[in-house]
Amino acid sequence: MLKVAIFDDEFIVIEGLKKMIDWSKYGMELVGTAKDGNTALSIFHSQRPDIIFTDIRMPGLDGLQLIGKILSEAPETKCIVFSGFNEFEYVKQAIKLGVIDYLQKPITIPMVEEALEKITHRITKENEVLELRSRWHESQEELLQKATLDLLLEGKEAESKWQECFGTAEAKKIMGVTVLAYSGDRSLLQSNAMFSVVPVWNGTTQLLVLFHYENNLETVAEQLLAWTEQEEVTIGSGNTYPAIKDAKKSYREALHALRYGRFLESKGWTRFEDVGKNNKIPEDLSAQEEAVLYYMRTGNKKSLLGQLDIYIQWLDSQKLNPDMTESECLKLVYLGLEVVKETGEDIKLIGYYPQREIRELNTREEMTNWLFCQMEKMIDLIITSKISNKHKAVEKAREYIEKNYDQDITLQEVAELVGMNPNYFSVLFKEEMGLTYIKYLTKYRMEQAKIMLKAGQKISEVSEKVGYLTYRHFSEVFKKYTGMTPGQFKES
Structure with a gap:
């Protein structure tokens, strides 16, 4: 319901409009009346009416002063003035202030009803425009979010499409890009003059992509710390890169940092720099391979064996030929060896030739059993190393x-x-x-x-x-x- 207020120092005007107009017919409700400007202003503050009928001449604040104060606070309010025969100069001032209509006294019911129909039509049209504008903005945001996700997944190949959605002129102002991955109820990081924030959902993780307009990493750090103070949230951040195409790198780093942040701390902010990387392990691993290495690093044998099951199912879904399956299993074993080396263990590889062993296997089941056996040996070595070297x-x-x-x-x-x-x-x-x-x-x-x-x-x-x-x-x-x-x- 639209709220209506009537301000006039003539009792007969107020009472007549109260009783003779069916306000509900227009989807309206009369929420207040006043005979002087000061009381009228008080009613405006307490009721916040959408539509105001007011006389130009009233005790206290006159109609023009009242309209000026109301429209300065709430410019969307629809104001209609009542005027006398000789008050056209006042009406012109009222129109300059922003009133949408004026009714010349004496006021009749048909005049008011016609004004209400005009207002109703006008508000309907404005709402339609606002809704269309809102839908357009939502559509643009969705396109930008999709283009940004493509940028994170594909890098350089998706950069030109992303620029179209972000705006070519705006994109030229960007000095760097940082990706954040987080788990929590909401983000407290908003776009501002220093950076634009694009929220993205990759199907499993909430992401924020920060496009920097200036070198403001210290400010970002302060805002992230403030966010973790106010909310129960775990944040993982990738490195900041000057080239937009490298958002793909920052994305993988942010996911990596979030995963280890959850393991290490459960709540708070973990930077990719804080968990480090192994330069001998490629960056373009599948999610299944990364998960296997994660459980090896954290010494979680039960989860590792479960993840190996998922990895094998993933391999099957790829419908690889035997040679490719052999190559993928061998790759995972060598990746596992790199993780074991991270412990500082001096691994003796003399006489160990996994590529020879796997070539002697003929069936998928033999390969699978061999892979499980190799990975289990490595996780046991990591666990033993932890116990002996930890302190x-x-x-x-x-x-x-x-x-x-x-x-x-x-x-x-x-x-x-x-x-x-x-x-x-x-x-x-x-x-x-x-x-x-x-x-x-x-x-x-x-x-x-x-x-x-x-x-x-x-x-x-x-x-x-x-x-x-x-x-x-x-x-x-x-x-x-x-x-x-x-x-x-x-x-x-």
Whole structure:
């Protein structure tokens, strides 16, 4: 129902319109009347009517002043003025303010009904235009989302189509692209002057593709941290690339980071840089192959064997000939060996020729059993390596962190120190310490910062001493960790 209000200092006008007009016939409801401008403004604020009939001359605020205030706050309000015979100059002012019609006194019921029909028709047309515009925008958004998903899946081949949907002129302004994968109820990241955000759904995972208009990675980091503070969300981020076609790389990295983020932390933000990569493993693996390697790295034997079943079903669905099936199984075994090497184990490959072994097999069942046997041996080796190396490697890493926490020490650097792949080391560190590498480093820095602040040291000096380049970043991390700013902590 549309809301209507009538403002006039003549009792007979208000009462006549109340009783003589069937408002419901026009899909309207009379929600308020007033005899003076001040009361009328109060009714407007409380009821927010869609349509207002008002006299030009009233006590307090006159009709023109009232219309000016109303339309400045709610320009979509439909205003109709009542005017006397000699008030045409006032009517012209009212029209300039934005009234849509005027009725000359004395007011008759047919005049009002005709005005209501005009208003109803006008509102219907406006709503139709708004709906068409809304549908057009939704259609454009859907096209952009589809083109962006194609960009993530195909890279360079889909770039020209994406540019058409995004806008060629806008696309030329882009300086970089970052992909985020997340699991949570909603995204708190919105497009702004620094970057455009395109939400994408790939069928299993919620994604945000950030197209940067300027070098604003620190601002993005701040917004991601704020998002994780307000919502129960797990975010994985890929690297930022200057070329649009490399959104495909960032996409795969974001999925990789999200998967390990879930394993390592369950909630919060995990960067691809935090979990590392093995340069000897190709980037264009299938989802089934990546899942097999994931369960190997995390030492989850039960899930690995289950995933191998899924992998074999996937191979069958590809309808490969025996030679291709043999090649795919052999490929997975060599990928598995690379994951074992990530543990730092010195694997002796002398006398082990999987390519010879598999060529002696004749049936699909023999190949499948052989693959399961090889992968099971490797996961057992990884589990044994974890048990024997976990404490020694993590203790060495912990000592290094505590000696160098004032420096920009990366996961890659610490993993190299203990002779492990960053991906594998991050899993090992979390299992041993109960915290991810990043969380542990942050916790240690914040505890040291608290000691320094208690000793009376300046906040800017403390920020630098615990490894933060900017006071702002240090202050935000400190507040998240302690619940108060460094200044508040110092005062307390």
